[in-house]
Amino acid sequence: MKKEFKVISELISQNSKVLDVGCGDGELMKFLKDNKTSKIRGLEISKNRVQNCLSKGLTVIEGNAENDLQQFPNNSFDFVILSQTLQAFLDPEKVIAELLRVGKKAIVTIPNFGYWKVRINLLIKGTMPVTENLPNEWYNTPNLHMCTLRDFFNFCSKREIKIFKSLALKNNKTLNLSAKNLAWRNLESQLGIFLIEK
Amino acid sequence: MNKLKQVKNIIITKPQKLDCGKEISNFPISYETYGTLNEKKDNAILVFHALTGDQFASGKNPITNKDGWWSYALGSGKAIDTEKFFVICANVIGGCMGSYGPSTIDEETGKPIGTNFPVITINDMVNAQYNLLEHFKIDKLFAVIGGSMGGMQVLQFVSNFPDKAHIAIPIACTSSHSAQNIAFNELGRQAILADTNWKNGLYEQNKTSPDKGLAVARMAAHITYLSKKGLQEKFGRKLQERDDLKFSFDADFQIESYLRYQGSVFVDRFDANSYLYITRAMDYFDLSKQFNGNLSAAFSNTTSKFFVISFTSDWLYPTAENREIVIALNAIGADVGFVEIESDKGHDSFLLDVPDFLDTLGNYLKTNYKTVNEKRI
Numbered sequence: 001m002k003k004e005f006k007v008i009s010e011l012i013s014q015n016s017k018v019l020d021v022g023c024g025d026g027e028l029m030k031f032l033k034d035n036k037t038s039k040i041r042g043l044e045i046s047k048n049r050v051q052n053c054l055s056k057g058l059t060v061i062e063g064n065a066e067n068d069l070q071q072f073p074n075n076s077f078d079f080v081i082l083s084q085t086l087q088a089f090l091d092p093e094k095v096i097a098e099l100l101r102v103g104k105k106a107i108v109t110i111p112n113f114g115y116w117k118v119r120i121n122l123l124i125k126g127t128m129p130v131t132e133n134l135p136n137e138w139y140n141t142p143n144l145h146m147c148t149l150r151d152f153f154n155f156c157s158k159r160e161i162k163i164f165k166s167l168a169l170k171n172n173k174t175l176n177l178s179a180k181n182l183a184w185r186n187l188e189s190q191l192g193i194f195l196i197e198k
Numbered sequence: 199m200n201k202l203k204q205v206k207n208i209i210i211t212k213p214q215k216l217d218c219g220k221e222i223s224n225f226p227i228s229y230e231t232y233g234t235l236n237e238k239k240d241n242a243i244l245v246f247h248a249l250t251g252d253q254f255a256s257g258k259n260p261i262t263n264k265d266g267w268w269s270y271a272l273g274s275g276k277a278i279d280t281e282k283f284f285v286i287c288a289n290v291i292g293g294c295m296g297s298y299g300p301s302t303i304d305e306e307t308g309k310p311i312g313t314n315f316p317v318i319t320i321n322d323m324v325n326a327q328y329n330l331l332e333h334f335k336i337d338k339l340f341a342v343i344g345g346s347m348g349g350m351q352v353l354q355f356v357s358n359f360p361d362k363a364h365i366a367i368p369i370a371c372t373s374s375h376s377a378q379n380i381a382f383n384e385l386g387r388q389a390i391l392a393d394t395n396w397k398n399g400l401y402e403q404n405k406t407s408p409d410k411g412l413a414v415a416r417m418a419a420h421i422t423y424l425s426k427k428g429l430q431e432k433f434g435r436k437l438q439e440r441d442d443l444k445f446s447f448d449a450d451f452q453i454e455s456y457l458r459y460q461g462s463v464f465v466d467r468f469d470a471n472s473y474l475y476i477t478r479a480m481d482y483f484d485l486s487k488q489f490n491g492n493l494s495a496a497f498s499n500t501t502s503k504f505f506v507i508s509f510t511s512d513w514l515y516p517t518a519e520n521r522e523i524v525i526a527l528n529a530i531g532a533d534v535g536f537v538e539i540e541s542d543k544g545h546d547s548f549l550l551d552v553p554d555f556l557d558t559l560g561n562y563l564k565t566n567y568k569t570v571n572e573k574r575i
Binding site: 017041047050051053054055056057058059060061062063071072073076 | 554
């Protein structure tokens with residue numbers, strides 16, 4: 001299983017109510033269900049993936065985070081997870097607000113556009129970055145709103161969102177991440193993992 | 199209709215109060231079962247049929263000699279696997295396959311009850327079928343499943359009996375019949391009422407039969423079960439066994455011939471009065487109204503796990519209406535899964551060979567049956 005999912009799982013307390021937004025084939029949901037909590041739901045946009053999840057007995061509804069989170073009442077989950085999809089939304093700001101309304105806490109992971117390989121791509125080659133984490137070309141990428149770890153820190157402070165815990169992944173190694181080491185982490189890590197609360 | 203004497207039924211002796219205010223008792227519910235009830239009695243599924251269905255969901259229907267209406271989904275090794283599950287399907291009250299309905303013979307007069315039959319509701323149908331649980335001494339069903347009007351019964355069932363089913367699967371349905379739904383049903387009813395052979399519902403006494411009206415009702419309804427794309431692909435403007443237009447009102451087009459055929463075979467197996475009563479029950483269905491406009495309240499005590507399914511090309515009970523059920527359930531934190539299945543077969547998709555639907559349904563039942571059992575151990 002992806003290292004990212006292990007890290008997310010460690011942030012989630014036992015028997016809590018969890019919503020996985022953009023749950024894909026349900027890999028993380030299944031892991032959480034087996035190890036953490038049976039009270040886990042998923043939201044997924046792809047029909048085929050929803051069918052796969054339901055076939056595995058996971059409770060998933062077909063829908064889009066931008067429109068379909070509104071059906072959940074305030075604070076109906078202890079944790080809402082959004083793994084590497086924030087950048088693909090038309091309105092990430094609204095999605096974050098919805099995550100924090102529906103969940104008491106949210107776990108958001110972000111592919112870091114400040115990663116040195118990405119920067120070099122643009123600086124040296126003069127082309128839009130294509131990396132393992134961001135494999136698409138500029139003309140077919142689903143990523144509309146890329147950001148860096150620093151951008152997300154800044155966003156949270158502007159919007160008065162509390163960052164409870166932040167971690168960075170560098171070649172599948174977990175590193176602590178804070179305002180102090182941000183400059184360096186923002187350069188060396190591929191992924192940021194944030195536990196946030198309004 | 200002598201063959202009907204061979205169908206299985208139970209007589210409900212205890213009185214049932216209907217929504218219209220009348221009370222009925224000593225009435226028959228005819229049913230069929232598939233598979234075997236295990237010793238723990240934890241593998242029972244109650245399947246609800248749609249408007250023109252009956253208890254013969256699978257195998258050969260002994261009355262019509264045609265395949266059961268849900269043969270694609272229900273049977274040995276199928277999505278609702280009768281090797282594993284014990285499936286009960288009953289004819290709704292108001293129906294014409296042995297359950298108490300307008301074609302039931304009134305013992306006093308020796309004639310069919312006809313329009314003296316009370317107007318019934320989906321709630322009445324479900325309450326009548328609940329007696330089957332007592333009959334089979336089943337404490338809790340593993341699942342309740344149904345499409346279209348069957349789905350409405352699923353919703354009503356879990357609302358009435360919140361701890362009697364582990365799983366509830368309403369398919370291609372709605373929690374409240376829309377104006378469009380009512381309009382199409384009214385069209386069908388008016389076709390029957392306009393047939394001079396209907397004779398105020400006393401056609402059997404008059405040795406007539408409103409076949410033309412019932413056939414037109416079926417033809418109109420049948421169009422609503424298909425999608426425009428499906429119809430276009432299957433029939434287009436193809437002509438029926440002729441090279442050119444005949445400049446007459448014959449069935450020049452294949453679609454006309456197809457609809458006429460659908461109408462004509464339908465009248466052989468269905469009762470016109472039943473059609474009136476059952477469509478009325480559907481039109482009266484408004485689950486949220488039963489709970490002062492709050493659909494979530496209909497499910498507030500439920501312990502069931504829900505799986506709502508809709509189809510992309512179903513314009514009779516479109517995805518948006520199915521989604522309203524999901525939204526109402528999420529609002530109260532119920533356990534609900536939902537998927538819209540891609541299909542161009544229209545509302546009828548749930549009855550047809552739609553592999554994505556059948557696979558997902560089958561796997562869902564299989565994995566959840568395992569989980570429900572593990573929990574109990």
